[in-house]
Amino acid sequence: MIKVNEKIAIEHGLKKDEYKKICELLKRTPNITELGIFSAMWNEHCSYKSSKIHLKKLNTKSDKVIQGPGENAGVIDIGDNDAIVFKIESHNHPSFIEPYQGAATGVGGILRDVFTMGARPIANLNSIHFGSPSNKKTKNLLRGVVQGIGGYGNCIGVPTIAGQTSFDESYNGNILVNAMTLGLVKKNKIFYSKAAGLNKPVIYVGSKTGRDGIHGASMASAKFDDKIEEKKPTVQVGDPFTEKLLLEACLELMKDDSIIAIQDMGAAGLTSSSVEMASKGKLGIELFLDKVPCREENMTPYEIMLSESQERMLIVLENGKEKKAKEIFDKWNLDFSIIGKTTNSKNIELYFNNENVANIPIDFLSEQAPQYDRKWKKSKTPQKIKFKKKDFKKLKITEALKKIISSPNICSKEWIWEQYDHTVMGDTIQKPGGDAGVVRVHGTEKAVAASVDSSAAYCYAHPLSGGKQIVCETWRNLISVGSKPIAITNCLNFGNPEKPENMGEFVECVEGLNEASKYLNFPVVSGNVSFYNETKDKGIKPTPTIGGVGIIKNYKDMVTMDLKNIGNLILVVGKTEGNLDQSIFAKEILNEKKGPPPDVNLFNEKNNGEAIMKLIENKLILSAHDVSLGGIITGITKMCIKGNKGIKFYKLKGLIDKFEYFFSEDQGRYIIEIKKESLEKVKEILDKNSNHYDLLGEVVKDSVIIDGEPTLQVDKLREYNKSWLIKYMVN
Amino acid sequence: MKSSVIIFPGSNCDRDMDVALKKFGFKNKMVWHNETSVPKSDLIVLPGGFSYGDYLRCGSIASKSKIINSVIEFANKGGLVIGVCNGFQILIETGLVAGALLRNKYLKFICKNIYVKANKVKNKYFHKIKKDILELHIAHNDGNYFCSKDDLNFLQDNDLIACKYCDINGEVSENSNPNGSIENIAGVFNKNKNILGMMPHPERVIDNCLSSNDGSYFFENLLSNMR
Numbered sequence: 024m025i026k027v028n029e030k031i032a033i034e035h036g037l038k039k040d041e042y043k044k045i046c047e048l049l050k051r052t053p054n055i056t057e058l059g060i061f062s063a064m065w066n067e068h069c070s071y072k073s074s075k076i077h078l079k080k081l082n083t084k085s086d087k088v089i090q091g092p093g094e095n096a097g098v099i100d101i102g103d104n105d106a107i108v109f110k111i112e113s114h115n116h117p118s119f120i121e122p123y124q125g126a127a128t129g130v131g132g133i134l135r136d137v138f139t140m141g142a143r144p145i146a147n148l149n150s151i152h153f154g155s156p157s158n159k160k161t162k163n164l165l166r167g168v169v170q171g172i173g174g175y176g177n178c179i180g181v182p183t184i185a186g187q188t189s190f191d192e193s194y195n196g197n198i199l200v201n202a203m204t205l206g207l208v209k210k211n212k213i214f215y216s217k218a219a220g221l222n223k224p225v226i227y228v229g230s231k232t233g234r235d236g237i238h239g240a241s242m243a244s245a246k247f248d249d250k251i252e253e254k255k256p257t258v259q260v261g262d263p264f265t266e267k268l269l270l271e272a273c274l275e276l277m278k279d280d281s282i283i284a285i286q287d288m289g290a291a292g293l294t295s296s297s298v299e300m301a302s303k304g305k306l307g308i309e310l311f312l313d314k315v316p317c318r319e320e321n322m323t324p325y326e327i328m329l330s331e332s333q334e335r336m337l338i339v340l341e342n343g344k345e346k347k348a349k350e351i352f353d354k355w356n357l358d359f360s361i362i363g364k365t366t367n368s369k370n371i372e373l374y375f376n377n378e379n380v381a382n383i384p385i386d387f388l389s390e391q392a393p394q395y396d397r398k399w400k401k402s403k404t405p406q407k408i409k410f411k412k413k414d415f416k417k418l419k420i421t422e423a424l425k426k427i428i429s430s431p432n433i434c435s436k437e438w439i440w441e442q443y444d445h446t447v448m449g450d451t452i453q454k455p456g457g458d459a460g461v462v463r464v465h466g467t468e469k470a471v472a473a474s475v476d477s478s479a480a481y482c483y484a485h486p487l488s489g490g491k492q493i494v495c496e497t498w499r500n501l502i503s504v505g506s507k508p509i510a511i512t513n514c515l516n517f518g519n520p521e522k523p524e525n526m527g528e529f530v531e532c533v534e535g536l537n538e539a540s541k542y543l544n545f546p547v548v549s550g551n552v553s554f555y556n557e558t559k560d561k562g563i564k565p566t567p568t569i570g571g572v573g574i575i576k577n578y579k580d581m582v583t584m585d586l587k588n589i590g591n592l593i594l595v596v597g598k599t600e601g602n603l604d605q606s607i608f609a610k611e612i613l614n615e616k617k618g619p620p621p622d623v624n625l626f627n628e629k630n631n632g633e634a635i636m637k638l639i640e641n642k643l644i645l646s647a648h649d650v651s652l653g654g655i656i657t658g659i660t661k662m663c664i665k666g667n668k669g670i671k672f673y674k675l676k677g678l679i680d681k682f683e684y685f686f687s688e689d690q691g692r693y694i695i696e697i698k699k700e701s702l703e704k705v706k707e708i709l710d711k712n713s714n715h716y717d718l719l720g721e722v723v724k725d726s727v728i729i730d731g732e733p734t735l736q737v738d739k740l741r742e743y744n745k746s747w748l749i750k751y752m753v754n
Numbered sequence: 755m756k757s758s759v760i761i762f763p764g765s766n767c768d769r770d771m772d773v774a775l776k777k778f779g780f781k782n783k784m785v786w787h788n789e790t791s792v793p794k795s796d797l798i799v800l801p802g803g804f805s806y807g808d809y810l811r812c813g814s815i816a817s818k819s820k821i822i823n824s825v826i827e828f829a830n831k832g833g834l835v836i837g838v839c840n841g842f843q844i845l846i847e848t849g850l851v852a853g854a855l856l857r858n859k860y861l862k863f864i865c866k867n868i869y870v871k872a873n874k875v876k877n878k879y880f881h882k883i884k885k886d887i888l889e890l891h892i893a894h895n896d897g898n899y900f901c902s903k904d905d906l907n908f909l910q911d912n913d914l915i916a917c918k919y920c921d922i923n924g925e926v927s928e929n930s931n932p933n934g935s936i937e938n939i940a941g942v943f944n945k946n947k948n949i950l951g952m953m954p955h956p957e958r959v960i961d962n963c964l965s966s967n968d969g970s971y972f973f974e975n976l977l978s979n980m981r
Contacts, residue, residue: 173863177893178804180766264764264807356763442863444893446955447802449770452963463963578963 025055035062041393048387056325056373056381063291063329064298064388067554072393073520074552077533082541087509088548095136095216095287097548098208099510101574105464106210107471108142111150111203111514111570113553117258118200122167126151127175127261129202131333134179135287138270139336141214141277142206145448146462147176147183149202150475150514150568154195156431156751161190164198166752171261172202173442178263179270182451183443184460187475187568190431193483196558201514203570205473207464214277216286218304218339218365223283225297225308225363226345228352229269229335231318235259236292236331265334265357272355273336281344288335294328296337297363298371302389307368312375316358324373324380339365399526402486408604408618415682420656421732423612423686427653428660429743430611431751438748452578456665458503458649459571463578470578472506474571478652479564481620484605486528486565490535491623495690497571498543499649502632503693505582505639506573511540513550513569518562520554528565529554535623536567542625543632545571582639584648586666586696591645591722593670594705595655597631597692598715601683607653608686621688628691634714635693641708643701650692656685658694659719663727664741671728672720696722755780755980757797760825762787762816767802767839767957774957775799778973787819796980797834798825800841802893802955812855812896813843822848834878834980835949839894842941842951851944851951852909853901858894859934865893867965868932870917870940870954871924877947879916883975887924888917889966890954892932897953899935899942909942916941916950 025031032042035058045061046052053061067073083091089106090098096110114129130147137144149172154161165188176183181204236259276282284304286296293315301308312324318332340348345361352359366372371388373381427433440455452470453461459474476496482489494511501508513536518525540547556563575581586593603609604618638644646666650658659670675681697705702718709716727735757780761768768784775782783793792798805816816822822844829835829850837845845851858864870888872880880886901909909915918938921930931938933953941952956969 170863177863177865177895178764178766178807180803262807264804264809267766267804268763441866444863444865446865446891446893446958446965447766447770449773449958449960449964451965454965581963 027052027055027058032058035059036066037062041065048391054381056328057383059325059329060294060381060383060388063294065392069291069295070392071552073395073397073554074529075394076396077530081537081547083546083548085510085544085546088546089210091548092550095139097510097512098140098213099548099572100210101469104210106208106213107572108137108140108206108208109204109512109570109572110136110549111201111512111568112136112551113514113516114200114202115198115516115553115556118168119198121258122164123171123174124258124260126168126171126200128259128333129200130172130175131261131263131266132289133202133204134181134266135289137204137206138273139214139285139287140208141212142208143274144181144204144206146205146460146473147181147202148185148460148473148475148570149183150187150477152189152191152194152199152566154190154198155192156190158195162752168200169439169442175261175263177444179267180447182445182447182462183440184445184451184462185455185474186440187477188436188439191479191564193564197556197563199516199556199566201568203475203512205471205572212277214282214285216284216300216303218284218300218306220283221365221367223342223365224340224345224361225310225365226338226340226348227315227335227360227362228338229357230262230265230332231316231358232322232327232330233318233332234322234326234330237326237329259331259333261333268355268357269334269336272352272357275351276348281341281348282338283341284339286337288337290331292329292331293337298385298388300337300339301365301371302385307366307370307372307385308363309366309372310363312373314360314362316360324375397520397526398523399530400523402527402531405484405617405619408615410603412680414613415680418612418682419732420681420685420729421735423608424656424660425743427607427611427657428740429747430607431747433607433653433657434747435745436748437745438752452581453504453583457584458500461504461575461581468577470575470581472501472504472573472575474500475568476500477566477568479566480605482528482532482567483564484618484620486531487535488620488623490532490567491539492620492690493567493569494536494539494543494545495623495628496649496651497569498545498632499693501571501573502635503582503584503647503649505580506575507636508545508571508573510546510548511569511571513547513567515550515552516556516563516566516568517554518557525562532565532567536569539623539625543629580639582644582647584646584662584665586662586668586722587645589668589722589724591696591698592702593659593719593721594695594697594716595692595719596634596695596709596714596716597627599655599679599684599687599692600689601679601687602689603683603687606686606688621690623690630712631691631693631714634709634712637708638695638705643697643705644695645698646696648694650694652688654686654688655694660727660740662694663737664744667737669723669726669728669737670720671723672730673718674730755796755977756794757782757799758785758792758795759799759801760785760787760821762805762819764805764807765801765803767955770957771799771801774960774969774973777960778977780977785821787821789821791824792821792828797836798828800837800844802839802841805840805844813840813847816844817847826850829949832946832948837951838955839953842953843896845949845951850949851942852905853899853942855896856898856900857896858898863895864932867891868954869920869922869930871920871926872917873913873915875913877943878979879950879976881979883971885968885971887920888968888971889959890956890968891958891965892954894953898933899939901936906936912945914943914945915939916943916952
């Protein structure tokens, strides 16, 4: 057996002082299995050691929250004894190394987190970020990730209803793949991971254990260098078919009360699942590793404990229920093995061939795990750019619009989402491409809306405002489809926490998102942190991703963004200040990448959002879309393309420059379509509520008409919007 | 009318089909692949999904499953059998309908609405259907229908092409072919036209709030022809 020393500990990703602390806690040198367990539990991915003190401050409660962070996923109440379980998680590092399997197992992992809690998954979403389109790796990474997400989600039969894709050179060496799942469960049938009771059987179910993914969690906590290709063997391989069987078998077993606690084997496999269940129940756990079903020969206790083979679950069962449970897993052709029991030792004790191979107090692995208050640097607010109005004189709005709607970050992502089954389960009532995806709550009148958002450019320019902005954007997206926003999940993708700049980005983004979450009563119920997203010492732009969930009482009241009827009026609700800093217009047309992101005024954000909800409730809105990247003109163009209609803009009133008006990305704004005869009623509601609004124009047949500019055909605009990605991927 | 939907491990459109059949008035039962007989039925449906993971050729393992012999027996006696998507792939693997389903022409999974032109002649499925250009939905990786020259002649001579991909006006052309299928074939019958295999999913388009409602015409018409 390998003799453990400091050098080996460092190879496991532990720091010198962390290894010293382990020896002090144990009052001896750990053996290799124990060291492996410590390294898995103490790494960033499992222990949240750099982020915990900041995450504790998050707003996690509301009258709708049934379960906040700390479980496999968050749970919210949607009425009538129904609840929605949801979470987002990153699978960034594996996806860069092996895009298909990395992305696929990311989807598989988040699905398990949700059905572990007793919920049937009803929707998947994803937020994926790639390097510059001109980077030679980007195309293959994009293709692989999309096929991986599709390959897993399509096979298991859960619709992928929304997503987000962006390109930025900061992801050249470190792409981001964040996957989110929503599940539906009865409020009284939610399952948790807290073990309870002594001498309860600990059951292993699912796939067999192999050597794949050993040290996956440690890899996710390391930065990339030139030798990254060597890491390929640590990427897990997904089997969506087995996951489908596991899902059905678990839900079948969950029909009665046999299960005390259940936890999926995700990062750090059997180690973290067993430790977490015991730790939450303040119990000990005893495992006999020879009973673990293995796929390969001669696997050592070390390998068995650290394998990240997919599609496995650990269950603490009621005594006497073993036979019935086994029958269910036999029916679904899955492995079932009683591998241990709960104890009162408060230790994790492992046996292999009747020999004790590890004995560690659970507390050392969880409560005693290191926690750091890392140094962080406050960011400065960038100076506002003084745009020269005379530069605009040479430009045409229509020319800028064409360029913007066909740019990589704005263009249609249909090529991507057409590869995802978004209609299986028969309840998808708003497919990808809208502000949010919407699925009916099966067999009821209710519907659930979900959206994922991130804006790395804003967060990079000013983390505090950026953090606020994303939460607000998610809130707006959910409102735009007619839902009431309920709660969010976050996936915090950042660089190296040991660098004060990167840590500062994290701290301030979290502060910003927390401020918005509190103000909007939009609590965080689950999430995940991914640090060390850097290659050769260069970090990614800070990319917190927010996944939001909203409820529609009656699905027939859902709103979409496609323009409906000629002659209707178009309004913008929310004030346009005309800030162009950090806008797509500034970057794509003026080549200006500096400046602060748009200000977030939480009062206006809330007030405008509530006004839109009220208008929808009064059935006054025919279509709606929030104003985001590319400003008003880009937003309205998308509405035209979707509805196959045009718009004739009225002459602009006021002093604001037309480029600033059309392209600024000021926050808190919505574009809405209403009937002419509703105008007075709409005005009355908006005036009473003190919302700023502009009457923008009216719906016409098939072109975009701006005073003093050439008319644009909507068919042509659709072509511009759609073709970039197809051409990029096919050539 | 009684129907049965077979569930294979990896089926994932079984519930959707159950919901659709019941919505239009069938008394439906779900049948597990390990059973050896199908309950008394007027219609058997093989649903979509990834039976046994489709790790071999799609549908090939399901075509050797325990339940399949009784499905074949039922079909050979003239019973109505529909295979949708993976169900179509399974029908092909059992030999109940002719041809093969290859990987889509552009090697991508495709999920979108398409139009098909239905063959209304002498069959229980589309005869008298109120709309013969139907907006249905496809979601597959391997739906590129192919068959030998002889098989194609046989299908054409005996009017066994059940539906063809077309555009909104019923025009059948290369532009309306989503996956490269020979002759735009989206579905075929067996010789006696009691078996229908097709890639499009009628069960996903049965309500105005879904991406189309044209699946309703299919189920209503089938039920009325069966009565």
